[in-house]
Amino acid sequence: MGKVVVVTSGKGGVGKTTSTAALGAAVARTGKKVALVDFDVGLRNLDLIMGAERRVVFDLVNVIQGTAKLSQALIRDKRLETLYLLPASQTRDKDALTEEGVAEVIGRLRQVFDYVFCDSPAGIERGAQLAMRFADEAVIVTNPEVSSVRDSDRIIGLLDARTMKAEQGEHIAKHVLVTRYDAARAARGEMLSIDDVLEILSTPLLGIIPESQDVLRASNLGAPVTLSDPTNSAAKAYLEAARRLEGEDLPVVVPFERKGFLDRLLGRRAA
């Protein structure tokens, strides 16, 4: 039985889809069979980030409504044969998803794949709740910024209350993935530090993805950053986060920026 991981955040634009693609591809690189499921019905983007936008024929809603078979809707990645994508519908609205339908699809994916990553839509409404509903684990994508941290806290509350596991009295494993981290700004006290975020959310850390031009470059090219150029700092951070997700005990190194001469002169202190 495969593991179902929801990638969620509450707030939009923090990097859920990018992280789903990067983590999924990183896990698939190790030979595990991975399915990425886009739950953002009406605003799908995982297909674009994966570079599969022109190969979408059927989608999650078609499978749920019985107009396509699951095997017809799954798109196999051209670079990695262990990586698959189940796109969201672009034309329907979010009400096209039913809990029974999602349960059925996730249940069948779980039998075939080692990992099922559910890319949640932003918000805390129905779509986001269905994306997390059958998850075993959650990756909470957070930017070191007040509104993102607040929304992450809200999502953590929902994960502990509204997931199937939580309702059955089981524990749902939660991990915080800090994205767009700027070590220089954090060192100058201009950005919440990793310690701040972890202390406030009191949830273990999966990884720290530095702010990087390579992430935008990867999405321009339609390739997960962990496949397009696995040597850059963001890709490395995602690869390490994926290993932790698979259970490896790998310490997280907080990116460090040496203070510049001017910072020293002006006496700017880290918070």
Added chain:
Amino acid sequence: MSILDLFKRRTSAPVARERLQLLLAYERRSRGQPDLVSILREEIMAVIAKHVQIDQDYLQVSMDRGATMSTLEIDIQIPNKSAMPLAMAG
């Protein structure tokens, strides 16, 4: 105060951390409970409506929370009889 203090800029991250800690402490407490202000509003409305006829819009209930104490503000406007043609005259 040394001359260097003039160049020191107050960093904003500690402010962000404090604001978040305060806010989340409150939000976590009230999570899962129905919205306190709307319950109060409904019950206050019911009590007043027993004696005086007022419109929903004339009752304002708001809560302002601070670090150690919160204030509940209830503003009830009761229109004069002349302004209420159908009011309980008599």
